[in-house]
Amino acid sequence: GLRGEAVPEMMQPARLGKIGALEVRLAQTKSDVKRAQKLRYKVFYKNGSAIADAATMLAQRDKDAFDKICDHLLVVDHAAKPTMSGKQPVVGTYRLLRQDVAEKHGGFYTNDEFDISGLMQRQAGLKFLELGRSCVLPPYRTKRTVELLWHGVWSYVRRHNLDVMIGCASFEGTDPDRLALPLSFLHHFAAAPEGWRASAHPSRRVEMNRIAKENIDTKAALRMLPPLIKGYLRVGAFVGDGAVIDHQFGTTDVLVVMPVSAISGRYLDHFGADATRHAA
Numbered sequence: 001g002l003r004g005e006a007v008p009e010m011m012q013p014a015r016l017g018k019i020g021a022l023e024v025r026l027a028q029t030k031s032d033v034k035r036a037q038k039l040r041y042k043v044f045y046k047n048g049s050a051i052a053d054a055a056t057m058l059a060q061r062d063k064d065a066f067d068k069i070c071d072h073l074l075v076v077d078h079a080a081k082p083t084m085s086g087k088q089p090v091v092g093t094y095r096l097l098r099q100d101v102a103e104k105h106g107g108f109y110t111n112d113e114f115d116i117s118g119l120m121q122r123q124a125g126l127k128f129l130e131l132g133r134s135c136v137l138p139p140y141r142t143k144r145t146v147e148l149l150w151h152g153v154w155s156y157v158r159r160h161n162l163d164v165m166i167g168c169a170s171f172e173g174t175d176p177d178r179l180a181l182p183l184s185f186l187h188h189f190a191a192a193p194e195g196w197r198a199s200a201h202p203s204r205r206v207e208m209n210r211i212a213k214e215n216i217d218t219k220a221a222l223r224m225l226p227p228l229i230k231g232y233l234r235v236g237a238f239v240g241d242g243a244v245i246d247h248q249f250g251t252t253d254v255l256v257v258m259p260v261s262a263i264s265g266r267y268l269d270h271f272g273a274d275a276t277r278h279a280a
Contacts, residue, residue: 016155019144021079022091024152027072036072036093036133037061043135049172049250062133069105071096073152075136075145091140092149095133096156102130110168113244114255119166119198126163126259129156134228146231157260165237165258168244169229170251176206176243179252183243184211185221186229186254192238196257200242206252208243229254236262 014025027033040062044050056062075092083089099120102108108130110116120128131153136145157165171179187208192198199205222230240255 016073017148017151019148021077022145022148023076023078024092024148025074025076026152026156027074032074033067033072034061035087035090036074036095037063037067039090039093039137040133040135043137044249047138051248051250066095066097066109066132069097069101070132071098071156073149073156075140075148075152077140092136092145093133094131094149094153096153097130097132098160098162099128099130102128108166110166110255113168113204113246113253114198114200114240114242116166116198116255119196119257122195123164127161128164128166129160129162131165131167131256141227146227150231163260165256165260167256168246168253169226169232169256170246170249170253171226171229172251174245174247174250174252176210176245176252179224180210181216181221182224183208183252183254184213185216185218185225186239187241188213188216189218190233190237190239192240192257196238196259198240198255198257200240200244200255204244205242206245208241208254229256232256232258234264236264238262 014028015023016026017024027036037059038061041052041056041060044062045052045056050062073092073094073096074090076088077091078088080089080091097108099108108116108128109132110130134149136149153165156162171182173179176183225233235258237256237258240257244253245251246253
């Protein structure tokens, strides 16, 4: 174990699903978590625009204090060449933080950028799950890998009877003027209804409403949306009010809110209400 800092799921079955040679499962050991952190470093820092400090560069891992209290979804390719450690490579990951765990350790990561306190008070009877640090190696950015990650998330949601998924989703770049079209599209066409709304902290808030609704080319806007955000919208997610610039990661972040009750019926049918479609 990790002396009281063990991954909460550590004693439960790890494998959640499989498609061909790809398997989605939960991290079970400290070594598993390190493998997820190495993948995140490769995607965010080596291939992406994140700026590493000396400690991050030395470790070659993307890590923070939240990693010790979160669960980590891993997509493993069993057909690929083993790594130097002799293990099959981790090609995709997602970080999961349940509300009951977050409340024991100072709250959600999301709260650093968005004020979600009002949202959680209005929905006090529901159980929240934070999604974060999603990344997939470029060669694996296919429908199959993304579907398997989503299957893992949905299996986790069903296992813990969770009601709402939240998290920060990112656009590459820190110039909101260059992102005026997709940000304005989200503001006008995907805004959360009042009961589900939360706003960026005033000190960090960047206006998303940069182009009038009638002047938006929706097809062009959709083409500019990152695949992850597009996927969230297809499932039935809403977007919060205001964006936030994350200079460390070189991104512009929006808040995604996804009540399980709002998830499109065709996606529930696709994965199975009890997450049985790709069950291992």
